[in-house]
Amino acid sequence: MSTTENTEPTARRRGRRPAGQDTRTALIDAARAVFAETGYDGATVRAIATRAGVDAAMVNHWFGSKEGLFAQAVLELPFDPMELQKALRQGPDDELAERIVRTFVTRWDTAGGGQFVALIRSITGHEQAGHVLRDFFQRFFSAVITSIGADRTALRMNLCATQMVGLGMVRYVAKFEPLATEEVEVLVRAIAPNLQRYLTGEIG
Amino acid sequence: MSTTENTEPTARRRGRRPAGQDTRTALIDAARAVFAETGYDGATVRAIATRAGVDAAMVNHWFGSKEGLFAQAVLELPFDPMELQKALRQGPDDELAERIVRTFVTRWDTAGGGQFVALIRSITGHEQAGHVLRDFFQRFFSAVITSIGADRTALRMNLCATQMVGLGMVRYVAKFEPLATEEVEVLVRAIAPNLQRYLTGEIG
Incomplete structure (x- = not known):
């Protein structure tokens, strides 16, 4: 041994x-x-x-x-999502989106973005991976959204996913400049208000 | 002949x-x-x-x-982007995002989402395709954003790309429900205010 x-x-x-x-x-x-x-x-x-x-x-x-x-x-995520969820829920509800953007970008950056590319490849290559990712996002964001009492949880979860998946695609896969090399806090200020609206705002 | x-x-x-x-x-x-x-x-x-x-x-x-x-x-887009850009620029600036979301989703839906999947595959598979897509988005959104006089055009264009690419990923590739089968106008009401902020709002 x-x-x-x-x-x-x-x-x-x-x-x-x-x-x-x-x-x-x-x-x-x-x-x-x-x-x-x-x-x-x-x-x-x-x-x-x-x-x-x-x-x-x-x-x-x-x-x-x-x-x-x-x-x-x-998913090849570089972190435990349930541990992450707990961390995200500590703090004011109206700053939840800031914590999500800051935490995800910081952890993805640390991993060099490679996992994100692998994740997208697995989704586009396999129908099953799409279902599995959906279940996971549903579980993750639903718990966060339900905890702050917002209505239309499923649609809000999907909308959050559009923003976070799109952010990952542009920063790590397509690598658009200046966003690909922008400071984390610039992204937090730019993106968090939009994510916060999906979490708790009026969505029509 | x-x-x-x-x-x-x-x-x-x-x-x-x-x-x-x-x-x-x-x-x-x-x-x-x-x-x-x-x-x-x-x-x-x-x-x-x-x-x-x-x-x-x-x-x-x-x-x-x-x-x-x-x-x-x-890009395997089912439409001519320059013709689309002209169409999008006709109407009030503060409804530009509504027109973008409505027009893109309607055209992508018509094409069955297949082109979007092909596009994402090409981006994840080839470094060059990422550059090419970036150049295209830059050209497309820059012209729209410059025409309404917003500052920080390059970052705004990138932010618009995060929302639109993410929307396509969730609706056509990962197929999250309910968003994948939601009515176009529901998506317009939910997403356009966020896109409009990226186009003309305060982004930090």
Whole structure:
């Protein structure tokens, strides 16, 4: 065994492998297969762990949750979306959009935008990935919007997605200037008021 | 020769081919090659026509302009962008965003969204296509924004692109519901105020 043993208390039940990063990689591979076969809601942590040949506790250990595993295996996001959601909900409701724009752009920038390109490729290449992304966005933004009591949650969620997906496309994929190299806070001031209207404003 | 002869007065100079739809197809193939090699600004109508083996007048005959050829050959848009720009500029400035959202969605819908998917695939697959799209958006929105006298034209154009590209992604590629099947006028009421802010409002 290895020095990662202490951080994986249950891995030994399955024998000598996979351990450490091997476990993580095996879970990501298994998750991609299971999510593609059964969709987000049909996929269980148990099924993914079984496919990977590891204990189900490894999912929580490495990814925090099924959402976290999904975010990294399928969406290739560089962060745990549920942890992000909690962070975003701390603060005044009328500054929620500022926090969303600032946090997403900062994290996407840190990852170099590569994940965003991969995400868009996966959406355009596979019908299933579109459904999976929709489910995820629905889950993520619905929780945020419902918490501030706005009506028409589903449409508002979709509108938020148009702005955030479009922002990612222009900054990381098409790389329009000056937006692609603009300071984060310039983007926050320019874009947050529009996103805030989609979250809580009058939308017709 | 064929019955298309009357619509192509100069094609005969080059001999018996290509005629009619063959000319159009040859120009599109040639345009894709030339735009990819030299970029939008470097590509000349003459170079494209020469590559296609037809007279340069055929570009105007079939596509109206270099922009029109580019829109159909590279962006695969179902309309001539310069004609669209003229139409959009007719009416009150403070309703410009409504006209843009209504016109783009109506035309994209008519085309079934297929061109939009192809466009996104081409952007994510080829660095050059990103440059070419940026040049096109810059040209298109700059002319509209400059005509209404707003400052920070380049950033405003980029911001407009985030909204319109994101709208297309969510409606045609990822197909989020309810937005994917929502009535056009619902989208106009929801999205146009945001686009109008990017065009003429305070952006920080």
